[in-house]
Amino acid sequence: MQKWFPKVADIEVELDTKLRNASTDLPLEPAIAEMQKREKRSTNIIVFGLEEVAANTKEERIAHEEKKVFNILKNISANRFKMHRFGTHDQNKKRPIRVIFQTKQEALEILKLRNNLGDLEVYINECEVNLTSSNEAVWADENEARLMKHLMADYDAAVRPVDNSSLPLTVIFGVSLHHIIDVDEKNQILTTNCWITQIWKDYHLRWNASDFAGIKVIRIPYQRVWKPDIILYNNADPQYQSSVINTNVIVSSSGEVVWLSHGIYRSSCDINVEYFPFDVQSCQMKWASWTYDGYQVSISFQC
Known part of the structure; x- marks a missing residue:
């Protein structure tokens, strides 16, 4: 990676x-x-x-x-x-x-x-x-504002940001399990606290750092850029959206976008308690894009 x-x-x-x-x-x-x-x-x-x-x-x-x-x-x-x-x-x-x-x-x-x-x-x-110099700090803000205006001009967050529309956009997707909150054997539900990392290249979010006072990284509200709609397919939480905290995306001058999010996830899990308390359970969290197929978004899973 x-x-x-x-x-x-x-x-x-x-x-x-x-x-x-x-x-x-x-x-x-x-x-x-x-x-x-x-x-x-x-x-x-x-x-x-x-x-x-x-x-x-x-x-x-x-x-x-x-x-x-x-x-x-x-x-x-x-x-x-x-x-x-x-x-x-x-x-x-x-x-x-x-x-x-x-x-x-x-x-x-x-x-x-x-x-x-x-x-x-x-x-x-x-x-x-x-x-x-406090003036230099103000100057940095002015250049960041100018860069933001440059990047967002004519930017369409609904358009997949690739140079060649016939090629898939690769998304590096990682899940970090912070801890297991609960295992509900009766309702077959696993509740976990996870951090999610998604990384991809946005062809439209590139710039020459020397044109913007050497700024190489900028933070942009996640609502303003294209994002892969990767969701938890075996979600068991009706309040799924409200349980996930999304942050700004971190954009590098090369066009690399890093999106970090944190959430409490409730996923369905087939739990067999026949051998309890000597049982070993295996639960999967199934992540995939909701609307893009593999020809449009290619997901590379990282642990």
């Missing part, structure tokens, strides 16, 4: 807050003041340098990572957050972790840390701040 995010170049600013051995003279006030102005940003941080954990199951590895991140952040007021790894597992590879706080203020507290974080590197994400 391609390395889709995060590349250091994609994090719009590092604020000089690479907090490994952070110095006490770090000019925090301008950064905090600027971040406070952002209504929909500054709730995320990226943690680099956490090594992969040898574990028997994915759930054990996630639990270990959550504990380690919590220990790192225990000196701040935040105590509720969700997290996940970026990219796919590769031996001896340190994949970054994204931590999403409940509130912007909790995320801001990370700036105030002065303790030595060892080999870890922490970056503030989703904030276009330049500590040397």
Whole structure:
């Protein structure tokens, strides 16, 4: 799978807050003041340098990572957050972790840390701040607005974004199981908490970064772009739409689109309890496009 995010170049600013051995003279006030102005940003941080954990199951590895991140952040007021790894597992590879706080203020507290974080590197994400000049931050906003206008001009979200209409559009689809909420044997329903990742190339969402002040990545409301209508076919939840949280799409200058979503899914599952309590159950979540066939959308499933 391609390395889709995060590349250091994609994090719009590092604020000089690479907090490994952070110095006490770090000019925090301008950064905090600027971040406070952002209504929909500054709730995320990226943690680099956490090594992969040898574990028997994915759930054990996630639990270990959550504990380690919590220990790192225990000196701040935040105590509720969700997290996940970026990219796919590769031996001896340190994949970054994204931590999403409940509130912007909790995320801001990370700036105030002065303790030595060892080999870890922490970056503030989703904030276009330049500590040397507030005018430069405004200029970044103007260029982003100009880029958005350029991309959305004549864009039709109903049209499959391919250069050749006779070829299928490949969508990389990944499901990350956070945890199993419930197994209802009587009604044959499995309830899970999952994170969904979808990646594809949009031929119409490409630009030359040098024409827009070097901007290589932009976030666009998901309602404004074409998306593959991949759904859970064996869904058993009448409130399916309301249980899924969709985020902005992350668009790179190459046209690569990353769409992250999170939801509580209730899927039908054939459960045989004949050998209970020594039974082993296998449940499938069946995902596919609702309206596109394989000649139009080709799905590459990633675990």
